Amino acid sequence: MGPLLVLSGLLLLVYAALSSQSKIRLSYSPVLNFCTFFYSSFLKPHSKDDSLVGQQGALESFYKVQANVYDETRKRLLCGREDMLALAAAQLNFQAQQGLFRHSKPVWVDIGGGTGYNIEAMHAFLDVPGFFSAVFLVDLSPSLCAVARRRFQRLGWDVKVVCEDARTFRLEDHLEKLDDAKPAARELPEYASAGINWVYKADLITMSYSLSMIPDYYTVIDSIVRLLAPTGLIGVVDFYVQSIVETAGRNYVGGSLNRHVNWLGRVFWRAWFDCDRVNLEGARRDYLEYRFGTKKIMDQRNYLLGGIPYYVFLGCHCQGVYARSQDLLETVDASCTESPQIIPAKGHEFLLPLLPQPAMALETRSKAYESAIINLSSNLPLPSTFYQSHQARIYYDEQLAKHTQFNGDYLYSFAWEDPRADQRLLQISDNDTILCLTSGGDNLLEYLVTASPRRIHAVDLNPNQNHLLELKVAAFQALPYCDVWKMFGEGQHPDFRRLLLDKLSPHLSSQAFQFWAKHVGRFTSSTSFYDYGGSGHAIRL
Numbered sequence: 001m002g003p004l005l006v007l008s009g010l011l012l013l014v015y016a017a018l019s020s021q022s023k024i025r026l027s028y029s030p031v032l033n034f035c036t037f038f039y040s041s042f043l044k045p046h047s048k049d050d051s052l053v054g055q056q057g058a059l060e061s062f063y064k065v066q067a068n069v070y071d072e073t074r075k076r077l078l079c080g081r082e083d084m085l086a087l088a089a090a091q092l093n094f095q096a097q098q099g100l101f102r103h104s105k106p107v108w109v110d111i112g113g114g115t116g117y118n119i120e121a122m123h124a125f126l127d128v129p130g131f132f133s134a135v136f137l138v139d140l141s142p143s144l145c146a147v148a149r150r151r152f153q154r155l156g157w158d159v160k161v162v163c164e165d166a167r168t169f170r171l172e173d174h175l176e177k178l179d180d181a182k183p184a185a186r187e188l189p190e191y192a193s194a195g196i197n198w199v200y201k202a203d204l205i206t207m208s209y210s211l212s213m214i215p216d217y218y219t220v221i222d223s224i225v226r227l228l229a230p231t232g233l234i235g236v237v238d239f240y241v242q243s244i245v246e247t248a249g250r251n252y253v254g255g256s257l258n259r260h261v262n263w264l265g266r267v268f269w270r271a272w273f274d275c276d277r278v279n280l281e282g283a284r285r286d287y288l289e290y291r292f293g294t295k296k297i298m299d300q301r302n303y304l305l306g307g308i309p310y311y312v313f314l315g316c317h318c319q320g321v322y323a324r325s326q327d328l329l330e331t332v333d334a335s336c337t338e339s340p341q342i343i344p345a346k347g348h349e350f351l352l353p354l355l356p357q358p359a360m361a362l363e364t365r366s367k368a369y370e371s372a373i374i375n376l377s378s379n380l381p382l383p384s385t386f387y388q389s390h391q392a393r394i395y396y397d398e399q400l401a402k403h404t405q406f407n408g409d410y411l412y413s414f415a416w417e418d419p420r421a422d423q424r425l426l427q428i429s430d431n432d433t434i435l436c437l438t439s440g441g442d443n444l445l446e447y448l449v450t451a452s453p454r455r456i457h458a459v460d461l462n463p464n465q466n467h468l469l470e471l472k473v474a475a476f477q478a479l480p481y482c483d484v485w486k487m488f489g490e491g492q493h494p495d496f497r498r499l500l501l502d503k504l505s506p507h508l509s510s511q512a513f514q515f516w517a518k519h520v521g522r523f524t525s526s527t528s529f530y531d532y533g534g535s536g537h538a539i540r541l
Helices: 001-018 030-042 056-065 068-076 083-098 117-124 140-157 189-194 217-227 263-274 282-292 318-322 325-336 348-354 355-362 365-375 419-426 440-449 463-478 481-488 496-507 510-518 531-541
Strands: 107-111 134-139 158-162 202-208 228-239 292-302 308-317 433-437 455-459
Touching: 056 117, 068 140, 083 117, 083 228, 083 481, 083 496, 107 217, 117 140, 117 202, 134 355, 140 158, 140 419, 202 217, 217 228, 217 282, 217 292, 228 282, 263 308, 282 292, 282 308, 292 510, 318 455, 325 510, 419 440, 440 455, 440 463, 463 496, 463 510, 496 510
Parallel strands: 107 134, 107 202, 134 158, 202 228, 433 455
Antiparallel strands: 228 308, 292 308
């Protein structure tokens, strides 16, 4: 009874202070901050402002009272914002190294940016004023925009805060005087032929817990499609609830590890957030994944607050890939089907007569090619493997029993065969193409380093073995020797999660990234990385 009276008293104090427009600085008291948040979210009646209508009026009624304490009361609730920014920053850095920006510096638009927290938080990963030529924060709440303006004035950053509906925001209305942000006159031929121009496009668009609060989300997502540059990125983090049944048969979602929310969780969290006009229906995320190609996806839980489901999405422009889809498909298909029936290069004369005649007439295509053709003919995004920085991972159906039989883990964390014996017997040269089992990945990496074969096909029924190979290759590509040694020499790295987000993610497929995001503890715990997997049991024996 006592705690209830104390809470009631604090809420009355907050109500009195807000009603009388007191000059009390609530932001200095965590207790009063929480009470303000609780009152605004669950007790405060909806107040109508005649000057604001529709969604803007509803947002202002909700946020006006708590705008000054918004950041302090959302630190524990809105998880994953830094993860989304880290993934976006890592991909931006990679694209900058590849020279993929349209001009010297990219343009960033933060949709539903509120108080500007995301833009300041991005400074931990990128030099925001120096990296971007222009940064825009777009939000419909005047109170939150006022907080954002004070934030950037304090930081001394030239961030354009625009209080406007995201559906009507256009860069051409704000970029006229920013000469360094204007795109060059040139256009890439493949995009020009598809009717896509470079003019007034954003290189990065982010949405942090705003998509779930937008009633007319279809038109907002459609407007973002038009706003995003052909080589641009979109990063989204938000709440969700969804059953795995809803995504069955979709080969473009980038993996479904940890995506399923049970029935009780779906009912409870949808009803709970509906009280604050936050909509968790799966159609919002579905439409996002339908309109953009998936680079990375990560499904997490906020266990500190009861296991609230949220997702982190990093995507790209579908049209940018469609414009060059045929060349991309043919390149991937050719690399997968060097030998039509996976037979020795000099064995055709002996083996082909033994094949049935209809089989000889059929054109052999890879699984990647076939899945892509099905998607393109159905107006769907390509499988996520096509949108990665490296098209090395070939599409596979992760729901098939032959892949799920391994219970989501690899068997071999390393290989104990001696690849030097293979090279001595096979005399591998730079003209050879190798087909081998992935296993721990060590043997084929040895072949790659010492013999430099033309191409290596790594095949394994266990997809988690290929996740491990991807991690090892990414580490060699993106990390200095000391980090590689800690990971695979000592078997431990306390900063593995940071490396995964900041350095390794651009070089991993979405499924491999999901796997290692879930198993960060294999490098950060007191147990060695080599103690995990099937081979770990043998080591412990």
